[in-house]
Each structure stands twice: as structure tokens, then as C-alpha cells.
Amino acid sequence: MPTHYQGSPREVLALDTFIKLTRAVDSLTARLHQHGSMGGLTLSQFGVLETLYHLGPMCQSQISSKLLLSTGNITLVIDNLEKRGLVQRQRDSQDRRYITVSLTEAGQALIAQVFPLHAAAIAEEISVLEPGEQEALGQLCRKLGRKENS
Amino acid sequence: MPTHYQGSPREVLALDTFIKLTRAVDSLTARLHQHGSMGGLTLSQFGVLETLYHLGPMCQSQISSKLLLSTGNITLVIDNLEKRGLVQRQRDSQDRRYITVSLTEAGQALIAQVFPLHAAAIAEEISVLEPGEQEALGQLCRKLGRKENS
DNA sequence: ATCAAATAGTTTGATATCAAAATAATACCG
DNA sequence: CGGTATTATTTTGATATCAAACTATTTGAT
Incomplete structure (x- = not known):
């Protein structure tokens, strides 16, 4: 190319x-x-469940900044996950602007089952690079991706 | 992260x-x-115009394989570009399954104006890496992206 | 020649995605 | 206190994106 x-x-x-x-x-x-190692989840749905799974319940704006997606987008993704009974919303009683999103039992069970499979698939793909090459790639990517944060 | x-x-x-x-x-x-260096074009629209600009007219399935997008998707993107008068479709008279897509004058003018701006913006972003680092990154990416082609 | 398989493109239904406008709630400033 | 600014979420309208089903056309095999 x-x-x-x-x-x-x-x-x-x-x-x-x-x-x-x-x-x-x-x-x-x-x-x-x-x-097909994502258990019928879309990439964004997987990302939301994985974030809640590893970091615990959080509000939608936190999820959106972790995943680099707009808040409007997250609203929809959470809607769809909620319809499937995989997450639940709860208004924060302290500050009623916030909505805390957490995994349901079904969501917890699903991501606990699916995440290791997906992680293994990723590791398999990435393993065409030697460990040293992976570290080098990570360094270069880190250098490229800076600037935002805060 | x-x-x-x-x-x-x-x-x-x-x-x-x-x-x-x-x-x-x-x-x-x-x-x-x-x-904002893409002249009001979406990424896919930009990709289609850029492909036609640098490689000349081609049919939709060629475009879809160059951009790694589904043919259904390309149908829609071309629809929208056609509505804006930036590309045109023409049935191939030899084999009527094919539709050749080409830039209109307006499309040609737009991409000729916008491409250098976008290229400069990309070069600016990538330039946080030294030339040697860029080559190393390219090599690693090539190694990761293999497997398909055929 | 005929009919089955392959190929190009479109359509459909679901989800994603953004930017920008609208809502709702809280914080802050005078 | 009261009104303005800020922040969280939702909505809206447009475009993207895929997989799968469908149509049209051509190829190939017998």
C-alpha cells in the first residue's frame, strides 16, 4: 500500500x-x-463491561473518557446493555446529575467468562511479535498518543 | 492505562x-x-476520494477491499458522495455487474485542495517520532498486519 | 444450450458514532 | 438569596458499519 x-x-x-x-x-x-471471542458483544459493549469489571461501578462520563467515546454514544451503549440486563443504572443520591453504572449478576458472569477468551485471542495475535518488539511498539505508541490526558 | x-x-x-x-x-x-483538515468529509468519504484521486476510477468492490470496508458500506458512502456531486457512477458496458466510480470535477477539485492539508496534519502528528522510529513502527505494524492479502 | 455457482451491488435491521442542542442539577459569584 | 456558569446526561439528525439476505449478471460445467 x-x-x-x-x-x-x-x-x-x-x-x-x-x-x-x-x-x-x-x-x-x-x-x-x-x-468470535466476544460473546455476541459489540466492541463498545465489551469495552464498557470490561471497564466495569476491572475498575468497578462508575458514572457514564467516566466511562466515556476511559473509552474515548462521546457521552451521547455511551448513553446509547448503556441503554442497549441495560435492555439485555447486563448492567444497571442508579442515580447518585448525593449529586443527582450522576448516574452510577454497575454490572448485574448476568453481566458479571458474562464478562468473567468472555474476557479471558478475548484476552487469549489478543495475546495470540500480538504474539507474532517478540516480547522485546512488543515493548518497543508500546513505547512508540505511547509517544504518539500523548498530549491529552488530564 | x-x-x-x-x-x-x-x-x-x-x-x-x-x-x-x-x-x-x-x-x-x-x-x-x-x-478539521478534512474539508467537511467523513473519514470514509475522504478515503474514497483519496483512493480515486491517487489510483483513478475503479469499481465499488475494489474500493471496499482497498479500504477494508464492507460492500454494503461502500454503497452508502458512494451514495452520499454522489448526492453531493463529488463522484459519479457508471455501469460497465462489458460486464454489467460492475459499476465504475470516478471523481467529478468538483470531487477532483475538493480532494486536490484538501488532501495536502490533511497530509500535512498527519505528518505533523507523526513527527513526534524520529524518522528511524517511524521506520521501526512501520516494520512492527507490517508484521502485525500480515495474514490476510491472499 | 442450460442450469448451477460465483461475483457485484443493494437492501435491511441492528448498533455505533459524532456534534450540537436541549435538560436537569449543582456550584459559584456578587 | 438569585442568577449565571458549569457539569452530567439525553436527544436529535446525519453518517457509518456490519452481517445476512436479496437481485442481477456472468461464468462454467456438463
């Missing part, structure tokens, strides 16, 4: 790197999805 | 690497989007 672009060598290298990066993530996630 | 997962060290490293990778891409694309 060459860049087909006449820019400065600096730009050509940067674009080429960007394309390789995004394509690697795209094809990796597509393969993981095909692998 | 630690993994919070009790698995083998091999799994923990792999998951940690995966999370860094996906988060880097997410925050990178979010920043590019905010930068």
Missing part, C-alpha cells in the same frame, strides 16, 4: 507510517472480531 | 501492547479530526 503522494520525503515517510499503523489496527481488530 | 488483568506475564504484556496500540490510533485520529 504505497502512499502515491508527491510530498517531501519527510511527509512521505510520515504518511506511509500512518497508513501502516491504521491498517495494522484495522486488520487486527477485524481478525479479532471474526474470531 | 494499566491492564488490571491477572494473566500470564506473556498475556499481560500482549494486552498492554494491544491497548497502547489501539489507544494511540484512537487519540491520533481524534486529534486529526478535530484539526
